[in-house]
Amino acid sequence: MNIFILSVGEHVYSTKRLYDEAVKRGHDVSIINHMKCSIKLSGGKREIVYYGENIIDEPDIIIPRIGASATRHGAAVVKEFEMNDVFSSARSLGIIRAQNKVRTLQIMNRKGIPIPDTLFSVNPENIKEQIELLGGAPVIIKLQEGTQGMGVMLAESKKSAKSIIDTFYRMNMHILLQEFIKESNSEDIRVIVAGDKVITAMKRKGLDDDFRSNIHRGGSGSKVELTNKEKNMAIKAANYLGLPIAGVDLIRSKRGPLLIEVNSTPGLQGIEAYTKVNVAERIIKYLEKKCSIQNSRTRR
Incomplete structure (x- = not known):
């Protein structure tokens, strides 16, 4: 090829x-x-x-x-x-969708993929109501296009939440609010999907003083076994966005796994190091198979 x-x-x-x-x-x-x-x-x-x-x-x-x-x-x-x-x-559309957290979550919600309760608004006049709609503080505040844990904040009180949200609105920055899943314990799961299969998955744990689990922010990782439900969620999420290869982020909650993000360009360094799986080779093997199928169809 x-x-x-x-x-x-x-x-x-x-x-x-x-x-x-x-x-x-x-x-x-x-x-x-x-x-x-x-x-x-x-x-x-x-x-x-x-x-x-x-x-x-x-x-x-x-x-x-x-x-x-x-x-x-x-x-x-x-x-x-x-x-x-x-x-x-x-796919080009998948790249655009995945970079927009709101669009991703809208699609997941419509398709029945469980997500944390999420709210987005551009109205600075009802910030208190927005916080209450998510059950009050603490609340997660995210920039809609942040990456690698940047632009993600935890507001532990209504006062701090109102101050942060008001600041972002005044700066004309697009944000979304999500419920804080306390039982996730600063952990999430990164799943690498190739087509209709999961290549591998790792659990990411944030620093003791940081609720974010992203390894780029100093967290650590370990290989994790997924449930069938988690595997199916990750595969479906990538498919719904049009991403043959994707990194899908989940958290575990009292009501089951919840999807928090899909990445069209997942990094390989952390997941290869912590899982000891040759993810790059598996991706190339998947692409070989896709190219072979596409060529056989062309010859017909």
Whole structure:
């Protein structure tokens, strides 16, 4: 296969791991900086120009590693490849949906995937009512497009919640409020999904003085066994967003597992280290299978 990894950094751990495993399995692999790609549309034809060359016909498969700051342009590049019948490990629409926490939760709620009680509003005049709708403090306050635990706060009192929410509204920043699941004990579960299977999962634990469990914020991890319900939730969530490869985040509560987020570009460093599973190799094997199926359909 000819594989393009769309990434702004060839030395980023996850990008390098995918590159190394794909090369090891005999594939031609290129790391393409999607931010340096230009899209040309003319006379019904399409081009993706990279350093003066049209590369739209070259790959069999693309693996987008699109960060939050590059969502719009990165998704547009992915969309052009998709319209040229190139299989993508993350669909362009899925990338856009996953970067928007509200849109993700709206889809999950409509599809019957359990989520924490969530509220979003842009009305600064009824902040007290908003807090009460979630049962009062403590309450979680999240920036709608925060990543790696950034832009996530715990307001332990109504007074502090009102102050934080009011500040964000005045700064015209988009937020959402969620109930605080005390019994999760600063833990969540990251599940890596490939198609209709779970590759592996790890439990992430926050620092003693931090309710956030994200490893980028200093937390730790360990391999965890999922229940069938948790596996099905993760697979369905990725599928509903149009993400063949995804990182799905769950927490365990008194009323069962709850989905909190879906990531179209899950990092591999923490989960490979803590679970001892070669996630990058498993992703490449999945893509080989998808490419084989797609090619057999084309030949028919």
